[in-house]
Amino acid sequence: MNANIDRLRYRCQLRQPASERHEESHPLTWRLREDNAPIDLAEYERKNGYVGTRRALTEHSASEVIDIVKEANVRGRGGAGFPAGVKWSLTLQGEDIPRGYLVCNADEMEPGTFKDRMLLEQQPHLLIEGMIIGAYANNARFGYIFLRDEYREAAASITRALNEAREAGWLGKNIAGSGFDFDIALHTGAGRYICGEETALLNSLEGHRANPRDKPPFPGQSGAWGKPTVVNNVETLCNVPAVLQHGADWYQKLSGGRSDDGGTKLYGVSGRVERTGLWELPIGTTGEELMELAGGMQSGHALKAWLPGGGSTGLLLPKHLELPLDFDSIGEAGSRLGTGLLTVVSKEQSIVALLRNLEQFFARESCGWCTPCRDGLPWTVKVLQALERGEGQPEDIDLLQHLGKGLGPGQTFCAHAPGASMPLTSALKYFRDEFEAGVARPPAAVGEA
Numbered sequence: 001m002n003a004n005i006d007r008l009r010y011r012c013q014l015r016q017p018a019s020e021r022h023e024e025s026h027p028l029t030w031r032l033r034e035d036n037a038p039i040d041l042a043e044y045e046r047k048n049g050y051v052g053t054r055r056a057l058t059e060h061s062a063s064e065v066i067d068i069v070k071e072a073n074v075r076g077r078g079g080a081g082f083p084a085g086v087k088w089s090l091t092l093q094g095e096d097i098p099r100g101y102l103v104c105n106a107d108e109m110e111p112g113t114f115k116d117r118m119l120l121e122q123q124p125h126l127l128i129e130g131m132i133i134g135a136y137a138n139n140a141r142f143g144y145i146f147l148r149d150e151y152r153e154a155a156a157s158i159t160r161a162l163n164e165a166r167e168a169g170w171l172g173k174n175i176a177g178s179g180f181d182f183d184i185a186l187h188t189g190a191g192r193y194i195c196g197e198e199t200a201l202l203n204s205l206e207g208h209r210a211n212p213r214d215k216p217p218f219p220g221q222s223g224a225w226g227k228p229t230v231v232n233n234v235e236t237l238c239n240v241p242a243v244l245q246h247g248a249d250w251y252q253k254l255s256g257g258r259s260d261d262g263g264t265k266l267y268g269v270s271g272r273v274e275r276t277g278l279w280e281l282p283i284g285t286t287g288e289e290l291m292e293l294a295g296g297m298q299s300g301h302a303l304k305a306w307l308p309g310g311g312s313t314g315l316l317l318p319k320h321l322e323l324p325l326d327f328d329s330i331g332e333a334g335s336r337l338g339t340g341l342l343t344v345v346s347k348e349q350s351i352v353a354l355l356r357n358l359e360q361f362f363a364r365e366s367c368g369w370c371t372p373c374r375d376g377l378p379w380t381v382k383v384l385q386a387l388e389r390g391e392g393q394p395e396d397i398d399l400l401q402h403l404g405k406g407l408g409p410g411q412t413f414c415a416h417a418p419g420a421s422m423p424l425t426s427a428l429k430y431f432r433d434e435f436e437a438g439v440a441r442p443p444a445a446v447g448e449a
Helices: 002-012 041-046 051-059 062-072 084-089 115-122 124-138 152-167 198-205 234-246 248-253 287-293 318-322 327-332 351-365 371-388 396-406 416-430 432-436
Strands: 100-106 140-148 183-189 229-233 264-270 277-282 303-307 341-346
Touching (some): 051 234, 062 084, 062 124, 084 234, 100 124, 100 198, 115 152, 124 234, 152 183, 183 198, 277 287, 351 371, 371 396, 396 416, 396 432, 416 432
Parallel strands (some): 140 183, 264 341
């Protein structure tokens, strides 16, 4: 059984030994153990755990905490890259405003993504600490960790950590003698990709069907049960404790001038490379540097294309590996950094088959709320299946381009379909010949040689 667990978890391995990870340079991973065992409260506190929480609650007002996170430029690590401090500043607060909620999105359903799982399994107290600070900044009365049900090992680790934090007084009444009350519950969802959209997540949390909501109002004004609510990704919240401990200027400098963004990033690689796994690196590290750490492509394989951050990001070419892996640089190249975990595509792999597989996933995971997504994605799959079999029609490629445009930004209720359209439209741009090869040839005319 243990061998099977190790086999299933191999992509969650951090590929940096402890000797390379330091508190001043690796805020997310320096505490992690070589044996991948979860860090309990005693070990976490020995390694300066909850120092950031104590400083936030006893040395700063809520607005000051928001300003510090803004100055550090902690951009959301769930995919969109929206600045966390700006998001927090938009939460309704005031004497006549009820205290709301802070929700951690730990659903991690993005294809090719496995970074949050490592943090949840091995270092849950870092997430809890980040949630306490975020709740204090946003005047939240209660927190939820929304976890996909398949993450059973993570659920057990989080449950143990929550109990330890309550017993030690880090959750509950009057945390650290500050007068601030806050607690957290673990909520396991049914495992649906659409719950990565924050309002669909909130509907599911409330016990409703996981459909996205109209915006405005945004969750910061009216979220869970109508109260002001902040939804942040696991990695985003795990960045916050070090910012409060060491300061915004320190955090901003971690990128080493590689990017205007602050901090480090959990990058990863999967596919036919020598070493799949995760690395904590300065944000703005290039794709070339990351591929070098991964040992390059496996023997006998050459790189054809790569997805920079999950299945809902646009394909890029080998020449794009020279770009900094940050939100703006990858965006300017026509894709998205997304979760920052590269999926490599080797030359012998079929782009049409790859797209058919991805679009089948997105079609299955659609909530069906709006017509372009509900009907457009299954139609896209049918066309791709025909092309994959060599039975496509000449007009199919134009139809795919039309579908990609109709599924794009501004055409649907939420970002699910636009995310699904990005790998499709980029594949048509760079690899049109592979789609054309799937068009059936007409039968030869009588008498024709």
